[in-house]
Amino acid sequence: MTKQPRPVEELSIWADAQAMLTKARKDGVQTAWDRLEAQTPHCTFCDQGLTCKNCVMGPCRISTKEGSKRKRGVCGADADVVVARNFGRFVAGGSAGHSDHGRDLIEVLEAIVEGHTDAYRITDEAKLRRLAAEVGIAVDGRPEMDVARDFVDACYADFGSRRKAIMFTARVPEKRRALWAGLGITPRGVDREIAEMMHRTHMGCDNDAPNTLLHAARTALSDGWGGSMIGTELSDVIFGTPTPRFSRVNLGVLRKDQVNILVHGHNPVVSEMVLAAAREPEMIARAKALGATGINVAGLCCTGNELLARQGVPMAGNHLMTELAIVTGAVEAVVVDYQCIMPSMVQAAGCYHTRFIDTAAKARFTGAIHFDIHPHNALEQARQIVGIAVDAFAERDPHRVDIPGQPVDIMTGFCNESVLAALGGSLDPLLEQVKSGNIRGFAAIVGCNNPKFQQDSCNVGLARELIKRDIMVLVTGCVTTAVGKAGLLMPEAAAQAGPGLEAVCKALGVPPVLHFGSCVDNSRIIHLCALIANTLGVDIADLPVAASAPEWYSEKAAAIGMYAVASGISTHLGLPPHITGSKTVTDLALNGLEGIVGATFMVEPDPVKAAGLIDARIAAKRKALGLPR
Template sequence: MAPKKKSIAEKTIWEDAAKMLVKAERDGVETAWDRLETQTPHCKFCELGTTCRNCVMGPCRVSDKEGSKLKRGVCGADADVIVARNFGRFIAGGSAGHSDHGRDLIEVLEAIVTGETSDYRISDEGKLRRLAAELGIAVEGRELLAVGRELMELLYADFGSRQREVAFLCRVPEKRKELWRRLGMTPRGVDREIAEMMHRTHMGCDNDAASTLIHAARTALSDGWAGSMIGTELSDVIFGTPTPKKARVNLGVLRQDQVNILVHGHNPVVSEMIVEAANDRKLLAEAAAAGAEGINVAGLCCTGNEILARRGIPMAGNHLMTELAIVTGAVEAVVVDYQCIMPSLVQAAACYHTKFITTANKARFTGAIHFDIKPATALAQAKEIVRIAIGQFSRRDPRRVEIPGSSLEMMTGFSNEALLAALGGSLTPLLEAVKAGKVRGFVAIVGCNNPKLRQDSCNVGLARALIEKDIMVLVTGCVTTACGKAGLLLPEAIAMAGPGLKEVCGALGVPPVLHMGSCVDNSRIIHLCALIAGELGVDISDLPVAASSPEWYSEKAAAIGLYAVASGIYTHLGLPPNILGSKTVTDLALHGLEGLVGASFVVEADPLKAADLLDARISGKRRVLGLNG
């Protein structure tokens, strides 16, 4: 039986989204919620992870239920093997996504140091030199570009097969590194671990679920401590390290009187050039000639987070707002790079005057206008794109434009460097507050939206519940937009915090929920955990910290969750991955990993119950450290 159709109030907590859902229905535009209804109920074998399509003796489906005749696939693989293989490939996909992002940034650095591009430059020279020195590259008395070239070569090597460990493991506490060596989890190279994961899960290879999952963790660690970390650090080097600033959020950032361009995806390489082009005097004059008061660039998802944190560019929305932003009828162009971009956006754009423009060969969309953006020609190509958007402004139908409400203010830009600066250059004041119990611990809330859940209800509900318990919250990715719209990313939000957190954040002039960047920037958070562990002389698993992704959906989120757990961070998920068809795999994820790596997953859909679980974990870690406040 098909489930009851959800009301709009059951789909989202936001007024701007609700208004656009009404308009989408009126305009005949299909949304993710509509398509979810047509796909429900889902295949139970797929939900449990017990289907296998890894060879053409199948596809197979198995069940470990008592009396089932489907105990094994054609090759003999049981539920444990099939679920572990499927999850391993899921992790490989997520690790590939964020790590390929990191590789793209190395390619831009290469174009800079070889003189191939003048469109990009080193914006944070000090950070480039600090990174190089940290990774063992001689810096003193050397030309910046020579240092940059050697850093580029070293980071390229992190994607290969010849290293014993990736370079940024120099940041990991020695206790944790020794644990990984003992378990065979040390990440050696991004591409090596992903390729080995695909090999292990070929028929006739790794048929031991625990062994497959150990390598899944190794693959995820190659993302967190290499691919993603490279993406974060080189983005800072090239585009600037984020610093605190105010910005605006929600669909109200769109302008009735301006050319509106939305940038969407995950990589700042293109969106930074779009912002540059939108400020070009000649193009501004062309926009004025077309009747526009200016050119307005706004962000969606993680590309939006990148330029939000560095430039204060406003955020129009997160994952489930992407279609609804087009439904406003006020968007001249959506410019995308890759990841989390719904194919449906092409059809949604075609319902209005909006042009849908792709910029990455690894993310082509049928029906889109495509630009193959290269470092050497990026700014010129970005100007072409902005000119297309200007041309669409006169084609906008004012009768179909509805921009819901006005935007809200939020605070952004809390890189680790900015956080240390706010603390006077040392972690000591923050650690003293932790020891005194004023800040009882930290939880990173990261990730996505999923139409199975009421949009942002879990993201916001969990953040509010945690800060009431004097637990500081760090956010990245789609949770940023949610917390911004909820007023949690402003210093005034300390009114919602517990007394200790209120005192500390009030003294620092920061919100109780700190925006740390895009989802690739979860690498900032594990680095921060390593810094704190080093300061205290303990392992990461000993800290009063945890992670959560309440509304996750993607392979990347699973990879992030697994590298957090493998790094020693207890991690909450609002929905389970597709592993419940194997008791062995499920027990290992929820319990067995604790004994191996000092952390595990926990699944809880209710944000208040999840907050209690995370609070209990933090309390337990405080007791072990002798911090009973």
């Protein structure tokens, strides 16, 4: 008997997603939900982190059952060692992803300095000079390019092996830096920590689970305070520091009368050039000659977030909307760089007239049209890509086009600089609201969405519960689209907040949920926590703050959670990583880290219960600081 598919209403909370899931079934397009169903039930050994393939004496599956002969692998590793090894490599993978993103931005700045590109330029010279001065580079009276050249060298050095600490650890409160030094987890270099994690998890090396996990923390810190932070800061220098603005979100941002180009991935290096090419008069004239009224560029996932924050480009969707955007039949091209791009999008595009175009040597997709984009050729390549999309418009079948719903307005463009500017250059007005209890604390909701959950139910549910409790929410990445579609990224959403937060938001004209950028921009949030802690003269772990990744799925999310906890920010997860096969590792994550780094992980799939856990944490921190409940 053929198993009937689940009702689309159970898969997503969104009407646009439900409509496209229905259309996908009619059009014969397989989606992530279909593939999850085919993969269920999952292997319980893998789910608990109890499989090891690190050598060819295996693969091994470790059993924790009493009397089992498989309590140890061929090499003798037990459940604790295998789980810790796997989690360490998982964190290393995530740290590598976001930090390599940062390295790409260094290479673009280097190309600008060396005169190898005309397409890119330094947009925020003032920020470049502030950053350079912050890390000890002389800036007074020096030409812009000389300062930039020295800053490029400083950034590259953070990826090496010769430093005792990466440069932005100077932003971290002194108490936290001393704690890291005592534990031996001060991040020294991005590549060094990742390589050492791979070494430690080779057979015959680190076979003490807590020790392996401490290095996982060090590896993640090298990303959060190193690679990711460099990626964020250099994106601001090159493309501009975000400022508050309005935009729109959901599949309704696609246009029936225009050439629709979706940019997808994580790095703005490519998407900024695609946007620039799409705005050129010659390209728009070419589109009009084919019957379109113009060219519409919209974003998916974090590349979309980058353009949203800086350029106000609308967002079509988040991770689980990427296939469904193609199913509208209205997309001429999807242009991708790297990370979080489902290989299935190539097959989905093949069901329509959509061109799927990849642009990075490190992220090729079988069946895609490939462009090898570098700083010296980026704009010319982008023009060719936009030309392909424009030509595809002539092949669109109007009878297969279905763009569901109307776009929702959102407010975007928040960052540390824009927050400080709104407060007159000082955090004191904000901290006064915290001290009074109008804002009881802050929670960052970050990460992905995962087909194991009803799409965005936890992301939106948690945000709504927290603002009711006068906890201001900061969001990045895929959560942005979720809360935006729910109307929480507009000032009017203050009416859904508690009375204290509502009053603050109305006075400032801001939403109770602030968009802080892409996933790499979580580095903005830990930096903001450091700024607040330094202002108050306390450690980050003393602050009434928390983080959450309710519907996470990726290695990068694990690295983010790890560096948040190691920085002193307790972090909620909607589901656990693959560690539950080890009582030692699980107990350390949920309990032991509190006594080591002053923060911990919390796991709870229910958003209301999760809000209660975060609320209790914030209440305890307020009490310890002598603030009213």
